[in-house]
Amino acid sequence: MxxxxxxxxxxxxxxxxxxxQIDDEEFGVLVLRIREIMGIQAxxxxxxxxxxxKGVINLRGKVIPVIDMRLKLGLERRDYDRRTCIIxxxxxxxADAVLMGIVVDGVSEVVTISEEQIEDPPKFGGGVQVRxxxxxxxxxxxxxxxxxIDEALSAEDLSQLRKIIEQHKDEQN
Numbered sequence: 001m002x003x004x005x006x007x008x009x010x011x012x013x014x015x016x017x018x019x020x021q022i023d024d025e026e027f028g029v030l031v032l033r034i035r036e037i038m039g040i041q042a043x044x045x046x047x048x049x050x051x052x053x054k055g056v057i058n059l060r061g062k063v064i065p066v067i068d069m070r071l072k073l074g075l076e077r078r079d080y081d082r083r084t085c086i087i088x089x090x091x092x093x094x095a096d097a098v099l100m101g102i103v104v105d106g107v108s109e110v111v112t113i114s115e116e117q118i119e120d121p122p123k124f125g126g127g128v129q130v131r132x133x134x135x136x137x138x139x140x141x142x143x144x145x146x147x148x149i150d151e152a153l154s155a156e157d158l159s160q161l162r163k164i165i166e167q168h169k170d171e172q173n
Contacts, residue, residue: 013134014115019108019144020087022070026108026144028137029089033149035099036088037107040080057086057101064088066101072152078105092150102149111144113137118146 017028018037036059043066045055052071056063066086070078083106090097118135134146 013118013146014113016110016112017137017144017146018087018110020085020104021106021108022073022104023075026142027069027104028111028113028144028146029087029149031110033089033091034087035090038086038088039082040084040086040103043101054103059088059099059101062099064099064101066103068103069152070103070105089149111139113139113144113146 016031018031018034019026019028021027041057043055043057046053049055052067052069054066054068056065058064068077070076080103084103085107086101086103087107088099088101091100117137117139119138120135121133122136132148132152134148137144137146
């Protein structure tokens, strides 16, 4: 890898991020991937799905799958409260983009993060996976974990979610 490659990667990670909390950690997703932020609402559960797949919502006539990011990251289940919200994001699945609802504990702010503020995730070794992290941003004395929303969901998750959407559409017809 050339010495320009890490610099190029850092530039691709810079920009405006929507930051949110899950447990005691702050995460960020590129604002360009966010379509909407809404309060928690009724989610129609879908049988035979992983525990982190909460179900689907109807967003202006479109069926959107919803995952609980807390559960996806292996954290304990928590009751939803007035700060809990759903971030609707555009997730790239190969050549297609899919809208997906992501339940988070609360939304913080939009911040601009420069390349000087971003470091690569540390190498933990062993079987620890950090592929879903674009990097770690140091802002205002805190570290924010920058999520690669496409990697945060595995190909298996996305395949399952497509099936859920199709099933739900068939049931409504």
